[in-house]
Amino acid sequence: MRLEYFQMVDRIVALDLEARTVRADCVVPDASPVFEGHFPGHPLLPGVLMIETMAQTGGWLVLAVLRFQRMPFLAQVKEAKLRSFVVPGQTLQVEARLLHDGSGYAVVTGSIGCDGKKVADAEITYRVVPFPNETLRAQMLDTARRVAVPEAFLHD
Amino acid sequence: MSSTFETVAGIIAETCDIPREKITPDSHAINDLGIDSLDFLDVAFAIDKAFGIKMPLEQWTQEVNEGKVSTDEYFVLGNLCANIDRLIAAKAA
Numbered sequence: 357m358r359l360e361y362f363q364m365v366d367r368i369v370a371l372d373l374e375a376r377t378v379r380a381d382c383v384v385p386d387a388s389p390v391f392e393g394h395f396p397g398h399p400l401l402p403g404v405l406m407i408e409t410m411a412q413t414g415g416w417l418v419l420a421v422l423r424f425q426r427m428p429f430l431a432q433v434k435e436a437k438l439r440s441f442v443v444p445g446q447t448l449q450v451e452a453r454l455l456h457d458g459s460g461y462a463v464v465t466g467s468i469g470c471d472g473k474k475v476a477d478a479e480i481t482y483r484v485v486p487f488p489n490e491t492l493r494a495q496m497l498d499t500a501r502r503v504a505v506p507e508a509f510l511h512d
Numbered sequence: 513m514s515s516t517f518e519t520v521a522g523i524i525a526e527t528c529d530i531p532r533e534k535i536t537p538d539s540h541a542i543n544d545l546g547i548d549s550l551d552f553l554d555v556a557f558a559i560d561k562a563f564g565i566k567m568p569l570e571q572w573t574q575e576v577n578e579g580k581v582s583t584d585e586y587f588v589l590g591n592l593c594a595n596i597d598r599l600i601a602a603k604a605a
Binding site for chain 2: 431432456457458459460461463481483
């Protein structure tokens, strides 16, 4: 994870479009400017970034389902539960399942596990729209390759 | 249509916290009930789930934006329910 760049997902480890599920690994860095403020002397991964991590993981699933023809933007977070602290150096297993692929929107459930325990979960809604420009789409494709989204899911 | 309307009205009342008695077949979801686009996503999700359909919101939005139809066609609840009924019938066919 590169928190200051909002790069939350390190690697997609499973992507099953039939089951509409995704799993990702995310390693919380040992050091980040984020931890200087959150909190001094007691570094914790901010809860909003745990939500962002679930949203990005689910976002990769939506992008793959749509073969990167449209972009999901975070629109709503429901029932977010931050169950345990997450500290620097921990490895997170993030899962998301597509509940509904609507017209212009998508809904997923996401969860984060750490050391065998669920530490967060939420229901996340995205607005799904055409990419606003080619720059973003190209960047998303580059990032998809970096996090190991299978090549077959990057195109129609 | 009446049972469709009852279901849709119940969804709107619960999702948008609008008193059920204010919701009629003539109500315009935006102009009369004040449902914004984000709340409408919740309503759409609940309707899609309840009826097992996928309302073509993008197509409807495009038709409105291009001036082919007025928002009444899709946002007046009686009309919305008629469109839902058509989608249900098309699915069953």
